[in-house]
Amino acid sequence: MEYHFRSFNRRAVGSYTFLLLGSLLLLVASTIMYLYSPRFAKVSTDTTEIILARGGVSSVNVTLRNINSLDLALGDRMSIAARVFGEAGALIAEGPHIALGRLAIGSKETYRVELPTSVKQGRFLLKIDIVKEGDHWFADAGDWPACVIVVVR
Amino acid sequence: MLAELKQVFAYRDMLKTTVQKDLRARYKGSILGFLWTFLNPLLQLAVYNFVFKFIMRVQVPGYDYTVFLFVGLVPWMSFSASILMSNNAFVGNANLLKKVYFPRIVLPMSVVVSNLLNMTFAFIVVLPVIWLAGAPISEAYVALPFIFLVQALLMFGIGLLVASLFVFFRDLEHLLGIFMMIWMYLTPILYDSSFIKSSWYNLFKLNPMVPVITGYREILLFHRFPDITSLLYVLAFGLFISTVGYVAYSTLQRRFGEEL
Numbered sequence: 001m002e003y004h005f006r007s008f009n010r011r012a013v014g015s016y017t018f019l020l021l022g023s024l025l026l027l028v029a030s031t032i033m034y035l036y037s038p039r040f041a042k043v044s045t046d047t048t049e050i051i052l053a054r055g056g057v058s059s060v061n062v063t064l065r066n067i068n069s070l071d072l073a074l075g076d077r078m079s080i081a082a083r084v085f086g087e088a089g090a091l092i093a094e095g096p097h098i099a100l101g102r103l104a105i106g107s108k109e110t111y112r113v114e115l116p117t118s119v120k121q122g123r124f125l126l127k128i129d130i131v132k133e134g135d136h137w138f139a140d141a142g143d144w145p146a147c148v149i150v151v152v153r
Numbered sequence: 154m155l156a157e158l159k160q161v162f163a164y165r166d167m168l169k170t171t172v173q174k175d176l177r178a179r180y181k182g183s184i185l186g187f188l189w190t191f192l193n194p195l196l197q198l199a200v201y202n203f204v205f206k207f208i209m210r211v212q213v214p215g216y217d218y219t220v221f222l223f224v225g226l227v228p229w230m231s232f233s234a235s236i237l238m239s240n241n242a243f244v245g246n247a248n249l250l251k252k253v254y255f256p257r258i259v260l261p262m263s264v265v266v267s268n269l270l271n272m273t274f275a276f277i278v279v280l281p282v283i284w285l286a287g288a289p290i291s292e293a294y295v296a297l298p299f300i301f302l303v304q305a306l307l308m309f310g311i312g313l314l315v316a317s318l319f320v321f322f323r324d325l326e327h328l329l330g331i332f333m334m335i336w337m338y339l340t341p342i343l344y345d346s347s348f349i350k351s352s353w354y355n356l357f358k359l360n361p362m363v364p365v366i367t368g369y370r371e372i373l374l375f376h377r378f379p380d381i382t383s384l385l386y387v388l389a390f391g392l393f394i395s396t397v398g399y400v401a402y403s404t405l406q407r408r409f410g411e412e413l
Contacts, residue, residue: 016400019154023393030389034382035355 043080043128043146050115050126051151058115060148062128064100065108072103077133082113084150085125093118097131115150124150154399160256167255171263176270194230194275198223205343220286224373225342225366227279231272232308232362233333239264239312240319240326247413257406258399261316265308269301283373291376300368303384306391307361313398317405320412340366358383361390 046061062080066072079097086092093116103109113128129145130138139145161168180189198219205211206218242260243250250257284290319325340362341348349357357363364383371379 012403015154016403019396020400023389023396027386027389027393030382030386031359034386035358 043130045128045146045148047148049149049151051153052115052119054121054152059112060115060126060128062111062113062146063108064103064111064130066103072100079131079133080111080113080128081131082115082126082128083137084116084119085127087123087125092116092124097133100130119150119152121152124152126150157256157258157399157403161259161262164255164259168259168263168266171259172267172270175263175267179267190271190274191278194223194227195278197230198226201226201343211344217286220283221345221370221374222343223279223282224370225340227272227275228304228365228369229337229340229342229362230275231268232304232365233337234271235265235268235308236311236315237329237333238268239308239316240329242312242316243320243409244323244413250409250413257409258313258402261312262309264316265305265312268308269305280373289376291372293372293376293378296368296372296378299384300365300372300379303387303391304365306395307365307387310391310394310396310398314394314401317398317402320405320409336360336362342366361387 042065044063044065046063050058050060052058060082064080072078078100080100081097082095083091084093084095095114095116098111098113101109115126126148127139127145128148132138137145176187180186183189185192201222202219205222212218239261242264243257246260315325315329339357339360346354346357346363346367364380364387368379368384371377
């Protein structure tokens with residue numbers, strides 16, 4: 001082996017180093033793009049603040065746009081739901097889950113998400129997010145949920 | 154590298170002959186002969202299907218598990234066989250290497266081509282099964298050649314690396330069997346990617362066979378185009394591993410004669 005490396009052409013070593021570094025750079029760039037591409041969808045609401053009477057039922061219109069490079073299929077077991085957090089950031093209540101249907105790349109769909117009724121008087125933060133049933137909320141995996149301030153009088 | 158490719162092109166008839174020889178030799182002497190190309194994946198499918206569908210009761214929401222398994226198993230079998238067979242590409246042809254001059258890279262290349270041809274034949278069986286199961290032909294089929302290409306590149310890169318190293322490290326044969334078994338279980342062939350917990354998901358995604366298997370399923374079962382960023386990642390991985398394989402081959406090939 002030693003003999004072999006000694007006799008190895010310097011020019012060849014240079015070109016191999018160039019090839020290796022070039023392909024490694026390409027791999028690193030594509031890995032970053034692959035891992036940090038938008039996860040799934042953009043969630044937006046038609047309002048930023050809701051004022052409610054205590055015990056009152058309300059809902060928010062939520063628009064979901066598929067910004068991923070994949071269609072969403074029924075088999076993906078995704079739902080959309082609202083969670084209410086207190087001012088200190090603690091989870092207070094969770095609304096009903098609405099199962100998502102098929103959503104093609106780039107298309108959008110509007111859902112009516114009901115607010116949890118168990119919320120008492122005060123000021124809260126409503127986070128509307130996608131949930132992969134039995135696994136995780138997308139916000140917990142780094143996505144941005146739609147946020148609405150809820151004031152219950 | 155370009156000079157090597159030019160040489161391979163000049164020796165394309167040899168590549169064709171080696172592939173033909175490999176396809177003929179694979180089932181030479183067996184009664185069923187070429188039929189084993191179709192029977193082999195069908196029998197493996199039957200075994201996995203029995204264990205995972207009927208004993209372990211694995212289910213994939215919304216899809217028939219048998220078809221789901223079949224679409225993942227066929228590309229994996231071709232990939233796995235290609236790497237395991239590439240192992241012996243130089244050592245198994247030692248006599249030829251010592252006597253005749255030809256670009257040696259043709260040997261691992263022929264292993265890849267023959268396994269890709271085998272996969273194509275197996276898909277001839279798979280496709281009618283998929284259509285009968287209710288998944289029609291869609292426009293997403295146009296993406297099939299791209300997945301095919303990235304898989305071929307991956308197979309070639311790993312195969313070339315393994316074939317070159319095996320000349321010097323014969324223990325590789327035993328290690329490779331275990332490695333390929335672990336790799337298979339880390340790839341979503343017997344299960345769906347959605348079974349992986351989110352905390353492990355990014356690590357799981359780095360396996361280059363994940364986008365390949367998922368891509369075939371996206372096209373053939375779910376009638377949608379595969380995720381392009383994931384396939385670009387596999388393409389980049391394939392280019393990188395092919396470069397590593399080529400550098401290893403170019404560095405070590407001068408001593409093949411002594412070792413063989």
